[in-house]
Each structure stands twice: as C-alpha cells, then as structure tokens.
Amino acid sequence: MTDDATRTLGKGSAPPGPVPEGLIRLYSMRFCPFAHRTRLVLRAKGIRYTPVQKEFCKTSSCKGHLDLEGRATLLECGRLDGASSKPRHEVININLRNKPEWYFTKHPFGQIPVLENSKGQLIYESVIACEYLDDAYPGRKLYPYDSYERARQKMLLELFCKVPHLTKECLVTLRCGRGCADLKLALRQEFCNLEEILGYQNTIFFGGDCISMIDYLFWPWFERLDVYGIADCVNHTPALRLWIAAMKQDPTVCALLIDKNIFLGFLNLYFQNNPDAFDYGLSC
Amino acid sequence: MSGGSARSLGKGSAPPGPVPEGLIRVYSMRFCPFAKRTLLVLKAKGIGHEVININLKNKPEWFFKKNPFGLVPVLENSQGQVIYESAITCEYLDEAYPGKKLLPDDPYEKACQKMVFELFSKVPPLLLSFLRRQNKEDCSGVKEELHKEFSKLEEVLTNKKTTFFGGSSLSMIDYLIWPWFEWLIALELNECVDHTPNLKLWMEAMMKDPAVSSLFIDPKAFRGFLDLYLQNNLEACDYGL
Numbered sequence: 285m286t287d288d289a290t291r292t293l294g295k296g297s298a299p300p301g302p303v304p305e306g307l308i309r310l311y312s313m314r315f316c317p318f319a320h321r322t323r324l325v326l327r328a329k330g331i332r333y334t335p336v337q338k339e340f341c342k343t344s345s346c347k348g349h350l351d352l353e354g355r356a357t358l359l360e361c362g363r364l365d366g367a368s369s370k371p372r373h374e375v376i377n378i379n380l381r382n383k384p385e386w387y388f389t390k391h392p393f394g395q396i397p398v399l400e401n402s403k404g405q406l407i408y409e410s411v412i413a414c415e416y417l418d419d420a421y422p423g424r425k426l427y428p429y430d431s432y433e434r435a436r437q438k439m440l441l442e443l444f445c446k447v448p449h450l451t452k453e454c455l456v457t458l459r460c461g462r463g464c465a466d467l468k469l470a471l472r473q474e475f476c477n478l479e480e481i482l483g484y485q486n487t488i489f490f491g492g493d494c495i496s497m498i499d500y501l502f503w504p505w506f507e508r509l510d511v512y513g514i515a516d517c518v519n520h521t522p523a524l525r526l527w528i529a530a531m532k533q534d535p536t537v538c539a540l541l542i543d544k545n546i547f548l549g550f551l552n553l554y555f556q557n558n559p560d561a562f563d564y565g566l567s568c
Numbered sequence: 569m570s571g572g573s574a575r576s577l578g579k580g581s582a583p584p585g586p587v588p589e590g591l592i593r594v595y596s597m598r599f600c601p602f603a604k605r606t607l608l609v610l611k612a613k614g615i616g617h618e619v620i621n622i623n624l625k626n627k628p629e630w631f632f633k634k635n636p637f638g639l640v641p642v643l644e645n646s647q648g649q650v651i652y653e654s655a656i657t658c659e660y661l662d663e664a665y666p667g668k669k670l671l672p673d674d675p676y677e678k679a680c681q682k683m684v685f686e687l688f689s690k691v692p693p694l695l696l697s698f699l700r701r702q703n704k705e706d707c708s709g710v711k712e713e714l715h716k717e718f719s720k721l722e723e724v725l726t727n728k729k730t731t732f733f734g735g736s737s738l739s740m741i742d743y744l745i746w747p748w749f750e751w752l753i754a755l756e757l758n759e760c761v762d763h764t765p766n767l768k769l770w771m772e773a774m775m776k777d778p779a780v781s782s783l784f785i786d787p788k789a790f791r792g793f794l795d796l797y798l799q800n801n802l803e804a805c806d807y808g809l
Contacts, residue, residue, distance in 0.1 A: 405676050412682045419675035431663040435651045442653050 287333035287375065287540075288314055288323065292562045294379035299386035300336070303402045307334065308373045308417075311390055311398040313380055313562055315542065315550050317448065317504035318410040319397035324500040325414045326373045328536040329421050334372040371421055381559045411441065411501065418497065426497035433491070437498040440481065440490055444502055446474050451505050455512040459555045468517055475521050478502075482523035488530050495534050503531055511547045572598065572607070576805045578623035583630035587646045592617045594657075595634060595642040597624050597805050599785065599793045601692065601747030602654040603641035608743040609658045611779040613667050625802045655685065655744060662740065670740040677734070681741040684724055684733050688745045690717050695748050699755070700798060711760075718764045721745075725766035731773050738777055746774055754787040755794075 292313065293300075303309045308331065312319040326333075378387055383394045391398050391408050399407040399416065407416045418426045427434050450471040457464040481490065490498045506528055509515045518524050531537050546565035553561035576597065577584075587593045594610065596603040596619050610617045622631055627638050635642045635652040643651040643660065651660050662670045672678050694714050701707035724733060733741040749771050752760055761768045774780050789808035796804035 401676075403676075407676070407679045407683070409683060409686055412679050412686070415682070416675050416679040419678065431660055432645075432649050432651070434663065435656050435660040438656045438659070439651070439653060442656075 288312060288377065289566055290336070290375065290377055291566055292377040292379035293384050293387075294382040294559070295384055297384045297386075299384070299389075300376055302404065303374075303400050305402045306369070306372060307402060308371065309400045310373055310375050311378055311387070311396050311400070312375050313377055313396055315547060315562070316380075316396055317508060320504035320507075320540070321410045321501055322397040322399070322413045322417070323375075323540055324503065324536055325417050325426060325497070327539060328424065328426060328500060329417055330423055331371045331373045331417065331421055334374055336374045336376060377562065379559060379562050381557070381562070414497065414501065426500065428491065428496065437491055437496070440498050441501060443477055443481070444474075447471070447502075447505050450474065451508065451512060451514065454514050455508075455551075458513050459551070464514075468514060471514065471517050472520065475518060475524055479521040479524050482527060488527060490527070495531070495536075499527075499531060499534075500536070503537060506531070507537075507541065508547075511542075511544055511551070572596070572619045572621075573809065574619065574621055575809055576621040576623040577628050577631075578626040578802070579628055581628045581630075583628070583633075584620055586648065587618070587644050589646045590616060591646065592661075593620060593644045594618075595620050595622050595631065595640050595644070597621055597640050599790055599797070599805070599807075600624070600640050601751065602639070604747035604750070604783070604785075605654045605744050606641040606643065606657045606661070607783055608746065608779050609661050609670060609740075611783060612670065612743065612777075613661060613665050615661060615665050621805065623802065623805045625797070625800060625804055658740065658744065670743065672734065672739065681734055681739070684721075684741050685744055687720050687724065688717075691745070691748055695751065699751075699794065714760060715763065718761060718767055722764035722767050725770060731770060733770070738774070742770075742774060743779070746780060749774070750780075750785055751790070754785050754790045756787075 300309075308326075310319070310322055310326065312323065378384065378394075378396055380394075380396070388394050390400065390406055395408065397408070397410055397413055399413045407413050415427070427437060450467055454464045454467045454471060457467060478490075482488075485492075487493050489495050490502065506518075506524075509517060518528065532541075543565070550561050550564040553564055584593075592610075592615060594603070594606055594617055596607065598621060607619075609615075622628065622640055624640065632638050634644065634650055637652065639652065641652070641654050641657055643657045651657050659671065671681065691714070694710060694717060698707055698710045698714055701710060721733075725731075728735070730736050732738050733745070749761075752758060753771070753775075758768075758771075761771065775784075786808065793804050793807040796807055
C-alpha cells in the first residue's frame with residue numbers, strides 16, 4: 285500500500301487546517317497521473333510522507349500536533365520531533381466526483397494536484413508544482429543545472445504533450461466498448477517521436493544516463509499503459525521499452541507503483557460513475 | 569545590425585551559416601507575437617543577437633531541421649544548440665545570460681508567474697479568432713470570451729495591488745503577455761480593456777518601458793500584414809519592406 289492510501293474528502297467535509305511548519309501539503313487523488321508526477325518528485329527529493337495530523341496536543345503550552353496514534357510528532361515552534369528536521373509532506377485526497385466546497389478556495393476549478401505550504405501559498409499545474417519543489421527544496425536537483433539542458437527537458441515536454449489526452453481517449457473508448465484503432469495509431473506516432481529522441485541521444489533516460497525530472501514527468505502515463513489496455517502501443521519502440529524497464533528499477537518509481545488489481549477496481553467503479561471509486565482498495 | 573527588418577527567407581533559400589561567436593541568433597518573423605516575446609527579452613537583457621526572418625507562409629525546407637514544428641521563434645547559439653517554444657527561449661536567455669534577472673529567484677514568486685502565464689493561455693487563440701471574424705460574422709461571442717479572459721488577468725492585478733504582474737517592477741510575465749496587448753493598441757481596439765481598469769493602467773505602464781517602446785509594432789505595417797496574412801498571402805511576412 286502506498287503512502288497516500290487515505291480516504292478522500294468530499295462535499296460536506298470540514299476544511300483542513302493550516303499546513304504545519306516543516307510540511308508541505310499535496311491535494312491529490314491516488315490514481316491521477318498528473319498528481320502522480322508531483323508524488324514522484326516529492327519522493328525523489330526526499331520530502332518524506334507523513335500522515336495528516338489530526339489533533340493538537342492538549343497541553344496548553346505546547347503548540348505541537350499529535351499523529352493518529354496520539355504521539356506528539358511536532359514540538360513547539362512547529363519544528364519536527366527528534367533529530368529529523370527533514371522536510372516532509374502530507375497528502376489530502378480529494379473526491380473528484382464530489383468535490384468539497386472548500387476545495388475551490390485551493391484551486392479555482394477544483395483540479396489536482398495543488399501544493400499548499402505552511403505560508404498558505406498555493407501552487408497548481410503539475411509541471412509548475414514539480415518545478416517549485418525542485419527549486420524550493422535542497423538536495424538532489426531533478427532538473428539539470430545547465431541552462432541549455434534545462435531548456436532541452438522543457439522542449440521534450442512539448443513533444444510529449446499529446447500523450448495524456450490520447451491515452452485517456454483510448455481508455456474511455458475501450459471502456460465504452462468501442463474500437464480505438466485510430467487513437468492507438470496516433471499514440472504510436474507520438475511514441476515514435478520519443479523513440480527517435482532516445483535513439484538520437486543514445487542514452488537510457490530522456491535527460492541522459494541518469495533519471496531526471498523529464499523522466500518523472502513522462503512516467504505516470506507509461507505506468508498506466510498496461511492497466512488501460514494499450515500496452516501494445518510500445519511494441520515497435522524498443523528504446524522506449526528499455527526506458528520503461530529502467531524506470532521500473534528506479535527506487536522512487538518502484539515505491540509508488542500502483543497495484544494493478546486495485547487500479548482495475550478503481551477503473552471499474554469510475555466508469556460506473558460510482559463516487560466511491562476514488563477510495564477503492566482502502567482497508568479502512 | 570540586428571537584421572530585424574530584413575526580408576524573410578522562404579522555400580528554396582540557402583540555409584544560413586553557423587552563428588558567429590559572441591552572438592545568438594533568433595529565427596523570427598516581424599509580426600509574430602510569440603517571437604516578439606524573445607525579442608523583448610533579448611532587448612531587455614541587452615543580449616547581442618542577429619535576426620533571421622522566416623516566411624511562415626512559405627517555409628524554407630532547412631528550417632524544419634532547426635525546429636521540427638517549423639515555428640518561430642527559435643534560438644541558435646554559436647555552439648549550434650537550438651532552443652524553440654517562445655516561453656522556453658525566454659527562460660533560457662534569462663538563465664544563460666548575465667544582467668537583470670527577469671524571472672524571480674524566489675521559487676513561489678517564479679511559480680506565480682508561471683500560473684499567470686497559464687491563466688493567459690486562452691488569449692492568443694481567442695484574439696486571433698476575434699481578428700479573423702472582425703469584418704465578417706458576428707464576433708460578439710468571441711468578444712465576450714475575450715472579456716472573460718481579461719477579467720481573470722484584472723483579478724490578478726487587483727489582488728496583488730501592483731502595477732505589473734510580477735510586482736512593482738516589470739518582469740518576465742509582463743513581457744510574455746505583452747505582444748497581444750500591443751496588437752490591441754496597433755489595431756485601436758483599446759475598448760477591449762475598458763472594463764478592466766488595472767489592465768489598462770498596466771498597458772500604459774508597459775508603453776513606458778524602453779524595450780517595449782523600441783520594439784513597438786508599426787500599426788500601419790501590422791494592419792497591412794494582418795490583411796494579407798488572413799488571406800494566406802505568401803508576401804504577408806514582408807509587408808512594408
């Protein structure tokens with residue numbers, strides 16, 4: 285079970301409190317590919333997951349929080365307990381078919397992902413959120429330092445821009461029992477463009493020999509090819525298949541891989557317009 | 569000499585040679601608002617550059633080797649590195665060249681500029697759509713949509729309580745959205761911002777910027793270009809030369 289395995293908040297839910305210092309909050313949904321990008325970057329940057337704090341400590345002088353087991357995890361002044369002053373993140377999943385009224389104060393159209401920091405600053409659009417995390421947090425940089433290499437990664441993102449829409453259309457069409465040969469052809473063409481890049485560069489990853497931001501930005505849609513029923517779209521792109529295999533070896537990607545059966549369960553309920561779809565597979 | 573007023577290169581033209589050291593080349597078109605973004609940043613940062621104009625209605629074959637999408641603007645440096653997509657070219661110039669930074673250092677402020685950029689994204693196709701219909705069918709629907717988009721931008725300025733979109737001084741986001749507002753002035757369509765007073769004040773403030781004013785589009789040439797361009801005339805890009 286991945287970190288973010290918590291029930292969604294829907295209409296009528298109480299708005300969450302402010303984000304404690306030392307934390308950044310992600311409004312998300314467990315199966316959303318755009319939010320998946322942000323979860324990958326949070327993990328890759330070492331901004332570790334922490335469950336949402338539910339209650340304040342009852343001691344009058346302490347401004348700390350208690351976790352779900354009643355343990356104080358934040359000291360006064362909002363600093364994290366123990367030696368760990370490492371940055372952390374919490375996740376609030378949103379029921380996208382039954383959005384909480386308060387969520388529109390976080391995003392004008394109620395979309396995810398959205399980041400909220402302890403200053404109450406909100407950042408949305410998955411790519412903007414990922415870049416913000418790379419800029420704002422220390423340690424491993426996911427975008428290259430070199431200006432030209434950074435620009436190259438952003439140009440690659442443009443090359444990828446039709447993929448999300450096409451994969452979604454394939455999914456919807458197949459689920460409605462219709463054939464999607466034209467869509468798959470279009471998707472294969474996009475994959476050929478990406479294949480050409482890998483061939484020209486002669487590197488495993490899109491940014492070079494090591495995984496970097498652009499790979500994480502692409503990944504969520506490739507992880508979904510199988511469960512969407514369109515895995516054969518990479519039949520003619522061997523370099524892309526090698527990239528997929530290499531990505532699955534990455535610890536960050538690995539840690540966030542979504543269980544196929546749970547994903548299928550979600551998809552089944554989603555296409556039946558069941559608002560409980562988003563909580564499929566949660567034990568509590 | 570920047571060559572910004574040079575005739576465009578079209579099909580059958582010889583590909584240009586390598587870019588001389590110390591300069592950066594921009595493939596452009598005199599009336600393209602996307603390329604205008606890059607020219608504004610080059611000017612604002614004082615970057616030595618040369619301009620090669622491309623006939624967008626009759627593109628040279630070699631140009632697709634520079635940008636597979638065949639669009640302007642494209643940057644090419646003396647190392648032969650090529651950068652395309654206007655926003656990417658602008659960010660590249662800001663990062664690679666010294667002098668005044670147009671994008672903020674603060675990660676949140678930088679993210680805010682990018683969010684405003686997204687907010688603006690419906691304006692270019694809408695404005696073009698509006699201009700296509702001007703003398704033909706009823707364009708009130710498009711006009712209303714345009715007003716709606718302008719209202720979103722107005723809200724940003726109202727909430728920020730600053731003259732410019734990035735704060736009290738002009739910065740990247742202002743240059744990125746400027747070229748379409750320049751069109752409104754050149755075409756005497758200022759009424760489009762009548763109901764958005766802060767946006768109107770912003771436009772007036774922009775006109776005072778040295779880079780903006782030195783690169784201001786010639787209204788007569790622009791109108792001539794637009795007429796020909798909307799008719800898909802091959803000579804459009806060189807109108808007025």
